[in-house]
Amino acid sequence: MPELPEVEVVRRGLEPRTVGRIVESVEILDARIIRRQAGGADRLRGALTGTRLTAVARRGKFLWWRLADADGQDTGEALVGHLGMSGQLRVRTDDPLSTPADSAGPASEGPASDPHRHRRLTLHLDDGSAIDLLDQRLFGGLWTSPLEAVSDGAVAGLGSPDALIPADAAGIARDLLDPATDLSAVARRIRGRRAPVKSLLLAQDLVSGIGNIYADEALWAARIRFDTPGARLSQRKVLELLRAAREVMERALEVGGTSFDALYVNVEGRSGYFARSLSAYGRDGEPCERCGTVLRRAVHQGRSSHFCPRCQRAAR
DNA sequence: ATGGGCCTGCTG
DNA sequence: CAGCAGGCCCAT
Numbered sequence: 001m002p003e004l005p006e007v008e009v010v011r012r013g014l015e016p017r018t019v020g021r022i023v024e025s026v027e028i029l030d031a032r033i034i035r036r037q038a039g040g041a042d043r044l045r046g047a048l049t050g051t052r053l054t055a056v057a058r059r060g061k062f063l064w065w066r067l068a069d070a071d072g073q074d075t076g077e078a079l080v081g082h083l084g085m086s087g088q089l090r091v092r093t094d095d096p097l098s099t100p101a102d103s104a105g106p107a108s109e110g111p112a113s114d115p116h117r118h119r120r121l122t123l124h125l126d127d128g129s130a131i132d133l134l135d136q137r138l139f140g141g142l143w144t145s146p147l148e149a150v151s152d153g154a155v156a157g158l159g160s161p162d163a164l165i166p167a168d169a170a171g172i173a174r175d176l177l178d179p180a181t182d183l184s185a186v187a188r189r190i191r192g193r194r195a196p197v198k199s200l201l202l203a204q205d206l207v208s209g210i211g212n213i214y215a216d217e218a219l220w221a222a223r224i225r226f227d228t229p230g231a232r233l234s235q236r237k238v239l240e241l242l243r244a245a246r247e248v249m250e251r252a253l254e255v256g257g258t259s260f261d262a263l264y265v266n267v268e269g270r271s272g273y274f275a276r277s278l279s280a281y282g283r284d285g286e287p288c289e290r291c292g293t294v295l296r297r298a299v300h301q302g303r304s305s306h307f308c309p310r311c312q313r314a315a316r
Numbered sequence: 317a318t319g320g321g322c323c324t325g326c327t328g
Numbered sequence: 329c330a331g332c333a334g335g336c337c338c339a340t
Contacts, residue, residue: 002335003335032322032323035322036337061335061336082335082336083335084322084323084334084335084336085323085333085334085335085336086323086324086325086333086334118324135323136323136324136325137322137323137324137325137333137334138322138323138324139322139323139334139335139336140335195317199317202335204335204336211334211335212333212334212335301318301319302318302319302320302334303333303334304332304333304334317340318339318340319338319339319340320337320338320339320340321336321337321338321339322335322336322337323334324333325332325333326331326332326333327330327331327332327333328329328330328331328332
């Protein structure tokens with residue numbers, strides 16, 4: 001559930017608080033959060049200790065920091081973060097190196113009232129602040145990845161200084177907030193596939209950043225049912241769908257993203273307000289805002305889909 | 317292309 | 329106490 005707008009809220013929060021800072025130490029409370037790190041904890045510490053964070057960039061749901069050594073030289077790799085479905089990156093300005101939570105044992109065993117109960121990793125910075133990665137379900141992660149040139153030569157992502165991208169994010173398509181995204185080309189690729197259009201919206205190698213919530217919202221806005229084959233849609237209709245997806249994510253970003261509870265928050269731990277603006281997701285049993293028909297929920301490819309049976313007609 | 321696994325906490 | 333939430337990875 002952090003999807004594109006929520007990750008962008010986090011990126012914007014991290015930018016002023018972390019860029020220019022040097023990592024003094026890396027505290028790993030649960031090694032599973034760095035399971036994608038080649039070489040494990042030693043390699044991560046080696047890459048980060050004494051290293052300066054020089055930019056925070058994002059493509060789709062992938063975030064990364066650019067890194068420079070003590071001489072100001074680019075290290076050639078990035079620190080990549082992904083929030084999975086329950087990850088949070090929080091910045092603490094007061095960083096007592098050992099917090100009470102440390103001695104309380106495993107991060108998952110603190111009291112429910114402890115906001116840092118699910119702290120998995122902390123980067124201690126040279127200005128006395130710290131970046132905490134909290135993640136209840138551990139689908140997220142933090143790891144380093146070598147930089148490589150993007151294939152189209154444009155700036156790699158929002159916040160990126162150039163066309164270099166972490167290798168582990170190179171297979172991710174540009175997202176709908178990226179000015180270098182070619183909407184017509186994305187639409188043509190969607191129309192070239194017979195898979196259900198919702199699966200195509202969720203395919204991060206076609207267009208990135210869309211998750212289950214915004215897919216359902218975009219399909220509702222464009223009046224397309226989730227199981228319509230991509231190839232059945234006109235170019236015009238797919239463009240309408242992509243523009244609807246972009247618009248709903250832009251509106252969500254304006255109000256700080258979608259949050260159902262304290263799990264999905266900005267770097268200060270605050271929730272966004274877009275949940276109250278959702279028209280389809282989680283609204284099964286409620287009337288459609290357009291036609292009043294009761295919205296339904298269907299299980300589609302193992303995930304729930306919310307739709308209006310009248311506005312979003314079935315493909316035959 | 318498709319489905320299972322990773323995870324934990326909450327719900328029925 | 330089983331089921332559900334779901335992004336991404338991986339095996340089939």
